[in-house]
Amino acid sequence: MFHKEGQKIILITFFMVCAIVLLAEYYVGIEWLRLVLQVAGIVLLVLVLQFFRNPKRVAIKDFDEILAPVDGKVVVIEEVEENEYFNDKRKQVSIFMSPTNVHVTRYPASGSIQYSKYHPGKYLVAWHPKSSTENERTTVVINTPKFGEILYRQIAGAVARRIVNYAEEGQCVQQGEDAGFIKFGSRVDLFLPLDSAIAVKLNQKVVGAKTCIAVAPVKKNHEKQKIKY
16 A cells, blocks of 8 residues: 555656656666666655555554654654743653655654644754754644644755655544555654653664654543544
8 A cells, every 4th residue: 555645656656667668678778777767666666666555554542652653763862852832841752763764754643733833944954953943844632632733844854955844723533543644754752741651762663653762650640631633
């Protein structure tokens, strides 16, 4: 199954590869060169197909857990000052996606969208310290029953050139559902309350809508908030 954001690119690549294979077959007389061109075209198509793959995942919804919004590797776990929305200290967990990872973004928790904003910006490499605040990015805040407000940020990298974000303010969302896509890139940051119990470690590989990133502390109770689903 492939993500809808890749349909146009997949079709263009498919017809381009077909053209390369046919032209090489009929117009390239050197056998080894013809074979190289045909194999290169097929490899390109396979790479595009694997990049836009969208495996079906059914999240086991749990108000007490924040699930990974994307596939990838945990590259940052630290306490930081979040200055776009909260203007206070939060626990940041950042997940880096390599070109071989699934690039679908999924909602890390159920709740209502309080804030959703796109920011144009640079295309620094995803692991650059300033990529979270200077690169092209989208910021989304979800009001959740147990954690209160949490924030996630889709960040473009050196190769990514388009971020797709489906979150709209006022919308009610379900944990694990499709929240967007980062075409050919690259990183997602989570900003959580300081008393969240982080359940992952640095360099740990995580799976979107499956791996638990953080657990709500027992003492924290936001059950009385009126959030409709």
